[in-house]
Amino acid sequence: xxxxTHSIHVVIADDHPVVLQGLANLIASAPDFTLLAxxxxxxxxxxxxxxxxxxxxxxxxxxxxxxxxxxxxxxxAERLSTRVVFxxxxxxxxEIVAAARGGAFGIMLKDTDPEAVLHCLREVAAGRxxxxxxxxxxxxxxxxxxxxxxxxxxxxxxxxxxxxxFLAAEGLANKExxxxxxxxxxxxxxxxxxxxxxxxxxxxxxxxxxxxxxRGDE
Numbered sequence: 001x002x003x004x005t006h007s008i009h010v011v012i013a014d015d016h017p018v019v020l021q022g023l024a025n026l027i028a029s030a031p032d033f034t035l036l037a038x039x040x041x042x043x044x045x046x047x048x049x050x051x052x053x054x055x056x057x058x059x060x061x062x063x064x065x066x067x068x069x070x071x072x073x074x075x076x077a078e079r080l081s082t083r084v085v086f087x088x089x090x091x092x093x094x095e096i097v098a099a100a101r102g103g104a105f106g107i108m109l110k111d112t113d114p115e116a117v118l119h120c121l122r123e124v125a126a127g128r129x130x131x132x133x134x135x136x137x138x139x140x141x142x143x144x145x146x147x148x149x150x151x152x153x154x155x156x157x158x159x160x161x162x163x164x165x166f167l168a169a170e171g172l173a174n175k176e177x178x179x180x181x182x183x184x185x186x187x188x189x190x191x192x193x194x195x196x197x198x199x200x201x202x203x204x205x206x207x208x209x210x211x212x213x214x215r216g217d218e
Contacts, residue, residue, distance in 0.1 A: 007034040008125045011052060013045035013071070013088070014060040017109065023058065023087075026114050042066030046074045047153070049082045055125050056105075060112050061088035061095055069098055070180065073163055076103050077181050083124050087117075098166075106130035164191040169211035182205055 010027055012035065014020040020038050037048040043065040049057050051168045057075070061068040085106035086099050098105055105124045108117060120130040121131045157165065160181075167177045174192070178185040201207045 008032055008056065008121065009034050009036050009052065009053045009054040010056050010058060010121065011035075011037045011039065011045060011048045012058045013039040013042060013048075013063060013068075015040055015063045016060075019060070021115075026117060027121075030118050033118075037200070042068065042071045049075060049080055050078070053080070054082050056121055057082050057087055058085045058087055058121070061086050061091065061099075064181075068094065069102060070167070072099065072102050073166075074180060076180075077160075077163060085121065085124055085130065100107050100131055103124055104131070157195060161191050161195050161198075164188055165195050165207060166211060168192065169208040171208075 010033055012020065012023050012027070014023065017040070020040065024035055024038050027035045036052040036054050037045075039045040039048055040058070040063075042063045045057060045059060045063075045067060048054075049071075049114050057071070059068045059071050066074075068086050068088075072086075074080075075082055075084055080204075083105040084103070085108065086104055087108050087110055087172075088095075089110045089111075091099075091107065095119070096107060106129065108120055112120075123130050163181060164177055167180060172180070174185050174188045178188045181188075195207070196202060199207070
């Protein structure tokens with residue numbers, strides 16, 4: 001008797017219909033995969049992850065409403081078991097560092113060979129990360145060139161404070177941050193107060209400038 005293997009359940013998200021359909025067709029062509037949902041933006045993707053609890057979410061890094069890193073932050077904050085794999089035409093060094101450090105299981109470029117995409121997803125489903133060393137080493141090397149103060153957020157802030165900081169730096173209001181992280185608005189205000197005390201900043205503009213410097217954004 002041949003043992004039946006567990007189907008790998010997948011949710012995908014991309015704001016380009018052609019890419020989304022192509023990825024859906026690729027996954028549907030593999031008998032060991034089951035596609036649960038195709039999402040045109042990050043917010044719908046996170047809802048699908050909550051609803052279906054897929055093994056893997058293949059997420060475009062840049063999407064409307066909620067980008068890939070915000071989807072990842074939501075998955076981590078809510079302690080969901082889904083493993084996030086990022087797919088993008090190109091990555092900024094800051095995005096690679098944030099993805100790797102934020103808990104992403106995979107990073108792929110959109111010009112990756114289809115069979116390599118499926119191989120990546122199988123590896124991730126088996127619990128192995130797919131983070132190309134050449135991308136990570138280059139990105140981390142660039143990050144380490146930032147000032148010592150800017151590169152030490154991990155030493156200064158808690159993980160939750162960093163999540164609040166990054167969302168605030170993107171321009172989200174306290175109410176929006178609270179919704180994204182699943183906490184109260186009052187808790188967000190407390191985290192911001194602590195962030196301002198720990199970092200040499202006194203307002204959101206200065207906070208955003210510090211974050212962009214830390215990430216090495218152009």
